Amino acid sequence: MDVLETIFTRRSIRKFTGEPIRDEDLKTILKAGFQAPSAHNYQPREYIVVRDKETIKKISEFHKYAKMLPKAGCGIIVCGNKDKQPEMGFLIEDCSASIQNILLAAHGLGLGAVWCGLYSVEKLTEDMKDALELPENIIPIGMVVVGVKDEEKVAIDRYDESKVHFG
Numbered sequence: 001m002d003v004l005e006t007i008f009t010r011r012s013i014r015k016f017t018g019e020p021i022r023d024e025d026l027k028t029i030l031k032a033g034f035q036a037p038s039a040h041n042y043q044p045r046e047y048i049v050v051r052d053k054e055t056i057k058k059i060s061e062f063h064k065y066a067k068m069l070p071k072a073g074c075g076i077i078v079c080g081n082k083d084k085q086p087e088m089g090f091l092i093e094d095c096s097a098s099i100q101n102i103l104l105a106a107h108g109l110g111l112g113a114v115w116c117g118l119y120s121v122e123k124l125t126e127d128m129k130d131a132l133e134l135p136e137n138i139i140p141i142g143m144v145v146v147g148v149k150d151e152e153k154v155a156i157d158r159y160d161e162s163k164v165h166f167g
């Protein structure tokens, strides 16, 4: 898929068939995450791929907006390493850029994906840290739920001329 077509047709997918995604697709998606820019090029990101049924169940119990996770069968938790990037704003931006790349890569491969927010909702961040037994310096910023899609969504044109300003 052409990059602009991928950007313009991506939508959040929340219905999945339950089929697992292929390992080579997962690798491509992760590689896309790694390619994202980062402040000072510190690349302060760690990726936790959750496929274990028990862990998936635990996450979907504490995250009320991630109830689609068990059916998708795969969650990628994008975490920021505070030791590599102590500036929290940059850490969040670095992880967010990576998450967007992951969403686009999944869509480009014909898979469905949705960004489920974690940081800076304290309870969600803490619950995820506990579920994954993360060390103190590793902050879960967001989770991308990825799977084989069981819904199609139409593209929405959100361009709004009134919000574009020229100086």
Ligand SMILES: Cc1cc2nc3c(=O)[nH]c(=O)nc-3n(C[C@H](O)[C@H](O)[C@H](O)COP(=O)(O)O)c2cc1C
Residues within 6 Å of the ligand: 010, 011, 012, 013, 014, 065, 066, 114, 115, 116, 117, 118
């Ligand atoms: C920071 C962030 C957190 C989000 N958290 C959730 C979430 O927890 N669960 C969910 O289903 N969607 C979540 N979304 C997806 C948004 O609801 C979605 O992107 C928005 O409604 C626009 O729809 P679209 O992605 O189909 O264009 C999140 C998106 C962002 C950027």
